[in-house]
Amino acid sequence: MANPQTMIDLRDVSKTFVMHLQGGSEIPVVRNVSLSVRQGECVVLGGASGAGKSSILKMIFGSYRCEDGTILVRDGGEQVDVARAAPRRILELRSRTLGYVSQFLRVIPRVSALDIVAHSARMSGTPDDAAIARARELLAQLLIPERLWTLPPATFSGGEQQRVNIARAFAADRPVLLMDEPTASLDAANRAVVVDLLAEAKSRGTAILGIYHDEDTRRLVADRVVDVSVFAASGSAS
């Protein structure tokens, strides 16, 4: 891609939790995080468990607050500072631009797997028929047996739920994708499918910031690895 634009740009982002139920104790998470991700690039967050990788993704998505620093996400011709934007602006950003996949599928109990994935495509503007077609294609690609498609995923195995979640994220085809260990409980065959989907998304120009614990996935998808422990908020880093 000629001249890829910067889609995510973090500058001096810090996060501390204040635990009021424990006498107001402060738990520093990260300090002065600066990183950026361009179109078509996949940046992987590395570092030990507890280093703050998930917290960084959640601040970018807006589900964690960010008191210090700026979190710029490109939304069409505009840059939105998620750390300061009104809730309504963040919702708009999420519906058009910013996708997030966690390890956990959180859905309304009775909705079928197919509807969950198709709904995600519809929400980002795909017409009804095309949304259902795209959902079927993704579920098949992610090796979810067709007899499960019309069932709600509550009773699925952990790996199947995770794949429905991944299908949902790719159905929306948003230009920025945050992935929090989406491959945690997948077998090798399924991880390979996810690697293919990530490669396709990158070639379409999607900017991806992710956490992938398994070494193979990381090696296959990462353009760069950012070690989050350099942003440690406590200890000698100060």
Added chain:
Amino acid sequence: MTDIPLLAAQNVAYSYGSRVGCIDISFDLYEGEVLAIVGESGSGKSTLLSVLSTQLAPSNGTVSYRMRDGVMRDLTALSEAERRLLLRTDWGFVHQDARAGLRMGVSAGGNVGERLMAVGWRHYGNIRHEAADWLSRVEIDPARMDDRPTQFSGGMRQRLQIAKNLVTRPRLVFMDEPTGGLDVSVQARLLDLVRGLVDDLGLAAIVVTHDLAVARLLSTRMLVMRHGRIIEHGLTDQVLDDPREPYTQLLVSSVLQA
């Protein structure tokens, strides 16, 4: 994205004599947004809902609403006839106890049809057809149309109440503990239904609930109330995943995990 809110509350307060019901309430609600108001019993959330929906007149402050002609009007300045028309057409109100929102002596079809007649529908066949359509949308067999709500289960009554409220295509629906008192399986079905309808119709809704799981599934924004005041507000996932206030942290950490 229009920048004029659908409903705006400014410094709203309501007192029961010397006792505060709610105080210093300011927020904007935009089209298509679902706002959850959460808090424990006595936090003032139901009082606030009554003020917003004009059932109580605020002791202080104003609530304004963008009418269908695009003009923001102060709700306390509406005439009684205008207010009633708003309630019957542009708004819905889903009560926790379906009996409060239904006429129990009138058939299911009649309950739904009544609202259509209030907005000028006259043709019996059309009314019956539309009522049957709405009963099936809320998953009540249209064959039960001539039965009275007294013959329905709690979950069916609640779905009937929702059909009655939505048949006139309101732009704003108030819901007071809409899943309270229902069995868990019935709750799930109702939540699924409400969310689908909100998405399809592009409704704005204000949902009062003490159930944080209900708030998470239905709403995009959240207000947390305590002692009559808003103590925290923001995106629903932000308030629930990264609560800032001591009281909100307590509420969130007190939820039983299934």
